[in-house]
Amino acid sequence: MTDSRASRHDSRTEAIMKAALDVALEVGYARLSIEAVATRAGVGKHTVYRRWCSRGLLFLDAVLSLNTEGLSHPDTGDVVADLRETMTKAVKLLAHPPWGPLYRALIGEAQHDPEVAAALNRRFIEPQTADTLARLKAAKEQGEIAPDFDLDLAFDILSGPLYYRLLITQQPVTDDYIDSVLRAVFAGMSPRSRPVRRRS
Amino acid sequence: MTDSRASRHDSRTEAIMKAALDVALEVGYARLSIEAVATRAGVGKHTVYRRWCSRGLLFLDAVLSLNTEGLSHPDTGDVVADLRETMTKAVKLLAHPPWGPLYRALIGEAQHDPEVAAALNRRFIEPQTADTLARLKAAKEQGEIAPDFDLDLAFDILSGPLYYRLLITQQPVTDDYIDSVLRAVFAGMSPRSRPVRRRS
DNA sequence: TCAATACGGCACGTGCCGTGCCGCTAGGGT
DNA sequence: ACCCTAGCGGCACGGCACGTGCCGTATTGA
CATH class of the missing domain: 1.10.357.10 (Tetracycline Repressor, domain 2)
Incomplete structure (x- = not known):
């Protein structure tokens, strides 16, 4: 598999976003720290900073990753x-x-x-x-x-x-x-x- | 004057709110620190913490102190x-x-x-x-x-x-x-x- | 086998937090 | 006129999170 590197990379990314959501739900976004997220994800801080240049953008990705399915509009005529x-x-x-x-x-x-x-x-x-x-x-x-x-x-x-x-x-x-x-x-x-x- | 003490107290309060607005306008609320506000107001940090228990409440008071005049509604019939x-x-x-x-x-x-x-x-x-x-x-x-x-x-x-x-x-x-x-x-x-x- | 890449762990200097303590000063009580 | 006291400015502290280096390692692809 030629994408092993990419898949490893992606798995870290998802782990970090998941950890960010967990921490945010536990202590609130106001008290969410990169350190706590990295620790929770079992990851070094560099691995976070390499992907996101700010706490806000990480949180944005994390929340938007919950975009289970789009909110497309039905058209029943009414x-x-x-x-x-x-x-x-x-x-x-x-x-x-x-x-x-x-x-x-x-x-x-x-x-x-x-x-x-x-x-x-x-x-x-x-x-x-x-x-x-x-x-x-x-x-x-x-x-x-x-x-x-x-x-x-x-x-x-x-x-x-x-x-x-x-x-x-x-x-x-x-x-x-x-x-x-x-x-x-x-x-x-x-x-x-x-x-x-x-x-x- | 029996209210000298109170007026001294109030003058500090206003100086702190004014300083908070100044700092917020200069560096943005996200980077507003109590330390910077206290320094700007020429005041010890205690003097701030004695009046407000959080940065947000201080900022609220500061912004609402701009309530120049109320936004009362005219009634012209239209x-x-x-x-x-x-x-x-x-x-x-x-x-x-x-x-x-x-x-x-x-x-x-x-x-x-x-x-x-x-x-x-x-x-x-x-x-x-x-x-x-x-x-x-x-x-x-x-x-x-x-x-x-x-x-x-x-x-x-x-x-x-x-x-x-x-x-x-x-x-x-x-x-x-x-x-x-x-x-x-x-x-x-x-x-x-x-x-x-x-x-x- | 070997170089490269991304990684986890650790440590560092910095800035701000909230809180003690100290000495001063301006007002008020008597 | 005296002192007493509350509030103050200044300073220092431990703690925490920041963002960034460095090092040794593991996994990958040549």
Whole structure:
């Protein structure tokens, strides 16, 4: 096998990311040290520093390695139902233990480290956004969304409240809340708006 | 004067908060150390630790000490115009240098330190929210907002997109963006909604 | 067999942590 | 006018994690 070297290399990499997640879950990201991660992984510090140039980027890789499966959007013809399903799945992953605290810590780190912020956007936020935008575009073409509605803005308005709850007020993001956001955003705040169809 | 002792105490406190802001603006909150703050303030480390039990709480006090004047809502009878004015003012304060990076760092710290998160909510987020909710309530009573619209939710939907831009994508929050959010949220995403009045 | 590469282990200097201790000074009590 | 005391600045300490050298080793590919 010509890739023995590479596979050894990869196994170390995975061991380090696994150890980083373990330590972060135990003591919190704020108290996560490279030393502790290296020790936990049974690895020298050099082996960590050779792969990641900062604690934040290591943590980013570790958290994103949990990307079990993508959050691709179904298309049943009912955009509200499809959005609800995807948002519920995403929130279940990202806003609840054990991953909720880790994801929050990752976004927190992004506020201090521009590299982490850029990488988080490029590798997680943008792909997820593109996927949702595609679904919204299809909905607009089928007349489920007003033709002059800016879809990038629509994404912000749908995601923003969830992140606001996750990061600022830190109230739980329940299925009911997702439902309320969807209804409210589709219906609009003005009186006499056309109501959106309720959950069947 | 019987409060000389208290005034001496307060002058130290203010000097430390001022020094914390200076250092944070120079090297960033991530590299802000108590030692540097104490030195900058011409103060012993004890004098800092006696007042704040963590770096995050000191930073919170320092940033909130910039609360020049409250962001109270005007009531001209046009809720969209009033919200636009307040949101524009808030964004101008909180999303632009020099305070933008500091506010982002504060929210970032809140992701790691529950005490900071709780204090930030209690001392800044909740009062601001209450103020906006009062204005929204008045608008609902005057028929500018649909009578069955949850106003707490309305606040989340209006604020969320701004925070999403500030914290996640880190795109600039422009006046046009605020305008777009207001129009979109009032009109709703569904087709054939009653359009909200445009800026005069 | 041999050179090369990546590795684990160890040690180092540095910076900051949080906490003692010491001597001083400015105010307040009498 | 006296001292008493709380709060202070300065200093030093042990501890921890940083990031980086160095060394000996094991596994790999020539």
